[in-house]
Amino acid sequence: xxxxxxxxxxxxxxxxxxxxxxxxxxxxxxxxxxxxxxxxxxxxxxxxxxxxxxxxxxxxxxxxxxxxxxxxxxxxxxxxxxxxxxxxxxxxxxxxxxxxxxxxxxxxxxxxxxxxxxxxxxxxxxxxxxxxxxxxxxxxx
Amino acid sequence: xxxxxxxxxxxxxxxxxxxxxxxxxxxxxxxxxxxxxxxxxxxxxxxxxxxxxxxxxxxxxxxxxxxxxxxxxxxxxxxxxxxxxxxxxxxxxxxxxxxxxxxxxxxxxxxxxxxxxxxxxxxxxxxxxxxxxxxxxxxxxxxx
Numbered sequence: 611x612x613x614x615x616x617x618x619x620x621x622x623x624x625x626x627x628x629x630x631x632x633x634x635x636x637x638x639x640x641x642x643x644x645x646x647x648x649x650x651x652x653x654x655x656x657x658x659x660x661x662x663x664x665x666x667x668x669x670x671x672x673x674x675x676x677x678x679x680x681x682x683x684x685x686x687x688x689x690x691x692x693x694x695x696x697x698x699x700x701x702x703x704x705x706x707x708x709x710x711x712x713x714x715x716x717x718x719x720x721x722x723x724x725x726x727x728x729x730x731x732x733x734x735x736x737x738x739x740x741x742x743x744x745x746x747x748x749x750x751x
Numbered sequence: 752x753x754x755x756x757x758x759x760x761x762x763x764x765x766x767x768x769x770x771x772x773x774x775x776x777x778x779x780x781x782x783x784x785x786x787x788x789x790x791x792x793x794x795x796x797x798x799x800x801x802x803x804x805x806x807x808x809x810x811x812x813x814x815x816x817x818x819x820x821x822x823x824x825x826x827x828x829x830x831x832x833x834x835x836x837x838x839x840x841x842x843x844x845x846x847x848x849x850x851x852x853x854x855x856x857x858x859x860x861x862x863x864x865x866x867x868x869x870x871x872x873x874x875x876x877x878x879x880x881x882x883x884x885x886x887x888x889x890x891x892x893x894x895x
Binding site: 613619621678680681683684688704707708709711712714715717718721726728729730732734 | 758760761762763765766767769777778779780782783784785786787840841842844845846872873874875876877878879880881882883884885888
């Protein structure tokens with residue numbers, strides 16, 4: 611495959627009102643001559659690198675703090691990965707977890723935009739021994 | 752600048768690094784060439800003879816082959832890194848023990864290079880997330 615071709619995933623944060631369908635239609639209307647595929651979390655783009663970049667910049671403008679993206683190694687519809695061909699999907703647990711966290715990251719980006727000082731987060735501590743003992747007693751009395 | 756991210760396929764870190772004007776060194780880019788090459792039948796499960804040799808540069812012969820194979824891909828990225836961001840405390844579902852051990856060795860290799868490193872935890876709530884994004888932004892701006 612041509613090294614100038616890039617495949618990109620575009621994720622819509624769970625808090626956004628946008629739908630994959632709307633983004634796919636918007637990309638078709640841009641006429642940047644790239645392929646678009648709707649997915650459950652957003653869309654997959656594939657095409658020349660500069661066209662994909664231009665498209666991503668336009669899509670981001672729709673909802674800057676709720677649209678995220680990363681590149682993908684496998685080409686769009688690759689038989690080894692595509693679910694339509696019973697491809698495996700390792701790494702989906704990570705994508706799912708990070709997708710759920712996007713609404714938190716969005717709050718961080720808003721904080722940066724406003725130039726606010728972030729609150730000091732509470733330090734995570736280890737579970738006290740007595741609490742752990744109670745949990746063990748509950749499970750195996 | 753080229754920023755090594757850990758987990759190397761993280762969506763959140765890839766997006767934030769790109770958003771704040773740097774180039775993320777990700778696993779996806781490194782795998783792209785292998786995945787689209789005709790020489791490997793079922794990437795990334797297969798490795799070539801060259802990968803085994805490359806892996807030896809980063810992990811000794813006594814290291815399990817799975818970890819050495821992974822490091823053949825991570826290693827050249829680490830060599831290019833001018834800074835790094837680590838996100839710790841990932842859920843168990845992110846990968847097997849082999850992935851975890853590879854990540855630990857990769858982090859050690861990055862630390863040995865003495866490049867600027869930012870260590871974070873996966874955010875559990877809004878306050879954590881605000882702190883995380885602000886720290887990533889300040890770290891990346893400080894590199895320019």
